[in-house]
Amino acid sequence: MRMSDFVVRESISPELTAATKEGVIREMVENLRVAGYFKGGEQDDIVKAILKREQLGSTGIGRGVAIPHTKHASVDRLIGTIGISRTGVSFESLDGEPVNVFVLLVSPQDRPSDHLRALENVSRCLRDDTFVKSLRHATTREAIWTLLDDQS
Amino acid sequence: MSGEPIRYTLTIANPQGLHMRPIAALVEAASRFQSSVTILKDGQPPANGKSVMSLLGLAAEKGTQITFEIHGPDAGDALKAVVDAIERTCEE
Numbered sequence: 001m002r003m004s005d006f007v008v009r010e011s012i013s014p015e016l017t018a019a020t021k022e023g024v025i026r027e028m029v030e031n032l033r034v035a036g037y038f039k040g041g042e043q044d045d046i047v048k049a050i051l052k053r054e055q056l057g058s059t060g061i062g063r064g065v066a067i068p069h070t071k072h073a074s075v076d077r078l079i080g081t082i083g084i085s086r087t088g089v090s091f092e093s094l095d096g097e098p099v100n101v102f103v104l105l106v107s108p109q110d111r112p113s114d115h116l117r118a119l120e121n122v123s124r125c126l127r128d129d130t131f132v133k134s135l136r137h138a139t140t141r142e143a144i145w146t147l148l149d150d151q152s
Numbered sequence: 153m154s155g156e157p158i159r160y161t162l163t164i165a166n167p168q169g170l171h172m173r174p175i176a177a178l179v180e181a182a183s184r185f186q187s188s189v190t191i192l193k194d195g196q197p198p199a200n201g202k203s204v205m206s207l208l209g210l211a212a213e214k215g216t217q218i219t220f221e222i223h224g225p226d227a228g229d230a231l232k233a234v235v236d237a238i239e240r241t242c243e244e
Contacts, residue, residue, distance in 0.1 A: 056173055057173060057176045057177075059172060061172075061176075061204040061205055061208070062203075062204065062205065063205065065205070067172065069172075094176065094179070094204060112167065112168045112169050112171070112213065112214070113169065113211075113213050115168075115171065116169045116170070116171060116211040116212070116213060117211055119171070119172060119208045119211065120208060120209055120210070120211035122208070123205050123206075123208035123209050124209055126205065127205055127206070127209070
């Protein structure tokens, strides 16, 4: 599995504008909607579900990375989007540092192994300092897509 | 640190597998101790029990066996805490 297998290309944002945790989650879910996912009402529902999950414990896992996620019946396969914040956003991360690389995942209700594999894949990429550095320096959607698609 | 590490194997019972929430609880528990906490799963490089990023690499589904290898002066207490953290978050 590569990140390009589940990240929706048209939803990638090289420059998130939101400056708060909730704002970033809303913006990224909106980016998925614009790319053709979710019907009316579902979008709000998904944002609420992701925020509820964050209340159990932040998905800001340190090193400037967060992986907000939820399960939702509106998707029939796992989808994700990626967003970069130039300024960094306070996300109540485990290490207390602001986050500038976000990977947001929405999975179907009944596919826990796909979710685990996506987390494995995302963590493998983001442990690679060169990859993260390239991601932070990428300024266009296509540049980010190429990085995701080139990983082994 | 001296002596042999403590080893303990358990089978993941959570239907969702070892997802991010139990991993965060495990890391929080492991980080309270001086001992090193390593988690082994067949076919994967050893994971650092004090790093969420590292543990996400395990992708341990329900039914998977994982082995804790804990080394240090407070290894016994650390093992108890990390196993408890996984069991506590089992249904989340």
